[in-house]
Amino acid sequence: MACVLSADGGYAARLASPGGTDRWCPERWTLDGPEPYAVPLPGSQPEDPHSQVLPLADGRVLILRRVDGRYRPSLLYPSGAGTGEVPLGTVDAAQLALLPPAPDGRGGFALAAGAGTTVLWRLVGGDGPERVAVVPGLCTDGVWLDRDGRMLALNRRGDDGVVKAVVVDLGRGGAVSPLLEIAEGSNDRVLLADPDSGLLLVRSDAPGADRVGWGVLGSHRPVRFPEALHPPGATVTPFAAQPGQALLPERCAVALRVDGVPRADRPCDPALPWLALWRPGWRAVSYVPAPHGWLRAGRFTAEGALLLPYATPEVRCAVARLRPSGPPAAPRRAAHAAPRAAGPGDGGAAPSGRRAPGADTTPGPGPARRPVPLAQAPLAAAGR
Numbered sequence: 001m002a003c004v005l006s007a008d009g010g011y012a013a014r015l016a017s018p019g020g021t022d023r024w025c026p027e028r029w030t031l032d033g034p035e036p037y038a039v040p041l042p043g044s045q046p047e048d049p050h051s052q053v054l055p056l057a058d059g060r061v062l063i064l065r066r067v068d069g070r071y072r073p074s075l076l077y078p079s080g081a082g083t084g085e086v087p088l089g090t091v092d093a094a095q096l097a098l099l100p101p102a103p104d105g106r107g108g109f110a111l112a113a114g115a116g117t118t119v120l121w122r123l124v125g126g127d128g129p130e131r132v133a134v135v136p137g138l139c140t141d142g143v144w145l146d147r148d149g150r151m152l153a154l155n156r157r158g159d160d161g162v163v164k165a166v167v168v169d170l171g172r173g174g175a176v177s178p179l180l181e182i183a184e185g186s187n188d189r190v191l192l193a194d195p196d197s198g199l200l201l202v203r204s205d206a207p208g209a210d211r212v213g214w215g216v217l218g219s220h221r222p223v224r225f226p227e228a229l230h231p232p233g234a235t236v237t238p239f240a241a242q243p244g245q246a247l248l249p250e251r252c253a254v255a256l257r258v259d260g261v262p263r264a265d266r267p268c269d270p271a272l273p274w275l276a277l278w279r280p281g282w283r284a285v286s287y288v289p290a291p292h293g294w295l296r297a298g299r300f301t302a303e304g305a306l307l308l309p310y311a312t313p314e315v316r317c318a319v320a321r322l323r324p325s326g327p328p329a330a331p332r333r334a335a336h337a338a339p340r341a342a343g344p345g346d347g348g349a350a351p352s353g354r355r356a357p358g359a360d361t362t363p364g365p366g367p368a369r370r371p372v373p374l375a376q377a378p379l380a381a382a383g384r
Contacts, residue, residue, distance in 0.1 A: 002296040003029065003309055004054055007101040009299045011055040012309055015047060016040070024049045026076055028061050029309065029317055036309070038317035041076045041083045052098045057105025062124055064098055064110065071096045073108070073123040089128045091121060099142055102149040103195070111154070113138045118156070120168060133174025135166065143193045145217065153179055155189040163187040165202070182206040182223055192254070193217070194241035199249040199280065201238040212236050214280050216249045228278060228285045234260045236276070244302035250281040253304050253324050257296065258287070277306065277324040286328040291320040 003014035010032035015024045023046040028039050041061060054062040061076045071093060075086040093112035102109060107125030109132075111118055120133040135156060142154040150171040157163045165180040165188055180188045186206035193200050198217040203210060204225075213225035229236055235258070242253040256276040273296075276285040293312035300306055306322040 001049075004101070005031075005297050005299055005309075006055040006057050007103050007105040008032075008057050009307070010057060011059055011061075012295075012297070013053040013055040013061045014295060015049060015051060015053060016311075017049075022046075024051070026051075026053050026061055026063055028055060028059070028076075028078070030059075031307070031309070031319060036317050036319050039078050041078065043076075043083060043085065054098050054101055054108050056101070056108065056124070062098075062108040064096065064123070066096075071110075073110075073129065075124065088123060091123075091129050093119070096121070097140060099152070100144065103144050103147050104149045107149055109152075111139050111142070113140065116159075118154070120152070120154075120174065132170060133168050133176065135168060135176050143190055144195070145193050146195045153190045153193065163189055165190040192238040192241055194243065194245070194249075194252055196243050197241075197245040197247065197249040197252040199241060199245075199252045199254075201241075201254065212238065214249075224280075226280075226283070228283060229256070231258065234258050239296070240298045240300050240306065242300040242302070242304055251279060253300055253306070254278050254280075255298055255300065255306050256285065257290075275308075275322075277322070279324075279327075282327045284328045286324060288322060294320075 001015050003012045005012050010030070012029040012031060014027055016027040017024050018040075025047060026041040028041055030037055030039070048065065050066065052064040056062060059077065062073060063076055064071055064073050071091040073088040073091070075088065077084045091112065094114070096110050096112050099109045099111060102125065108123045110121045110123055112121060116136070118135045118137065118139040119131055120135065122130050122132050135154060137156040137158045139154040139156045142152055145151040145153050145167065150169060152168045152170065153165050154168060155163055156166050162185060164178065166176050167179040169175045169177070180190060180202060182188045182204050183206040186204055188204045188206065189202060191201045191203055191212070198219070200215050200217055202213050202215065202223060204213060204223070205211070207225050211225045212229040213223045215221065215223040237257045237259070238254050239257055240255040245252040254277070256278060258274040258276050273290050275288050275290045277288065278285040291308055291310045293310040293315070295309045295311060298306055298308040304324060306324070308320040308322065310318055310320055
């Protein structure tokens with residue numbers, strides 16, 4: 001089962017089933033010491049495998065259980081030979097989904113989608129479970145846009161069925177405003193944001209097909225959709241970005257999970273994803289096999305090393321370390337990314353108002369649609 005990393009990367013948490021049994025138990029990993037190690041946090045009874053966990057920067061683990069039709073969040077921590085637990089109250093909701101850890105490492109937030117609206121709950125970091133915002137539409141996921149835990153981007157499905165990213169400003173009482181609109185009627189989602197560089201990874205069907213693209217918060221340049229991020233028949237999911245690259249989005253390393261397409265140098269096993277390393281300044285991605293037992297999470301150090309937690313029957317808790325090399329050679333036609341003529345779109349200075357490469361090169365019905373620059377997002381007034 002996948003794990004979740006704390007905001008600072010010092011801890012991880014997951015549900016594990018020791019010995020391959022059906023008895024699930026929360027597990028906390030410590031990652032900032034000389035060697036990673038795991039500590040089980042068993043309760044009085046086995047956990048439901050649908051329970052959700054989130055590590056905090058102080059080493060405690062937020063667990064979200066559903067009991068008797070209500071959600072009951074608690075904080076778990078090692079206590080002697082057992083597990084300490086602090087109940088946090090209850091939340092009445094049909095569905096409640098944890099968001100990524102708040103950037104300050106202390107907060108834990110969740111989304112409760114209801115009939116036409118979504119409630120943003122703060123489960124920990126305040127005075128017990130409390131509503132902090134009500135967002136019109138249905139939101140199921142989101143990413144943090146700053147280091148202060150104030151600006152939260154949510155992917156919202158409106159009454160028309162179209163998904164657009166909005167931003168919730170927790171510093172203004174949960175005020176909601178538009179964040180991303182690439183084309184009228186297009187589905188535009190935020191996948192990953194790096195607050196230091198301003199790099200934003202998005203998924204949109206504005207180019208004529210569903211593609212991953214990149215832009216910069218507060219920039220006048222349009223979103224760009226490199227061919228390298230659109231391998232035919234595969235699903236690309238960015239999951240980590242290199243921190244510390246202030247105002248240098250083109251140099252920010254990004255880790256991608258690539259599912260669904262075998263390569264000639266690897267057995268066809270769709271259950272095993274590939275890892276791809278990429279920077280906006282590169283015209284291709286660098287593929288590496290994921291470590292056996294990879295838990296589908298990871299983080300970059302400021303120096304650019306990618307740390308990947310994994311577990312196998314032989315190794316209970318371990319971290320693989322990868323370091324991106326220089327830009328990969330231009331891919332051959334048989335590889336993931338199809339070749340195309342060189343141009344400014346993959347990371348060069350595309351002038352404001354020009355179409356994204358994906359909108360120019362991807363065939364689709366009718367004329368290509370022109371993306372709207374990210375500068376129209378209200379974050380430009382907040383310092384970006």
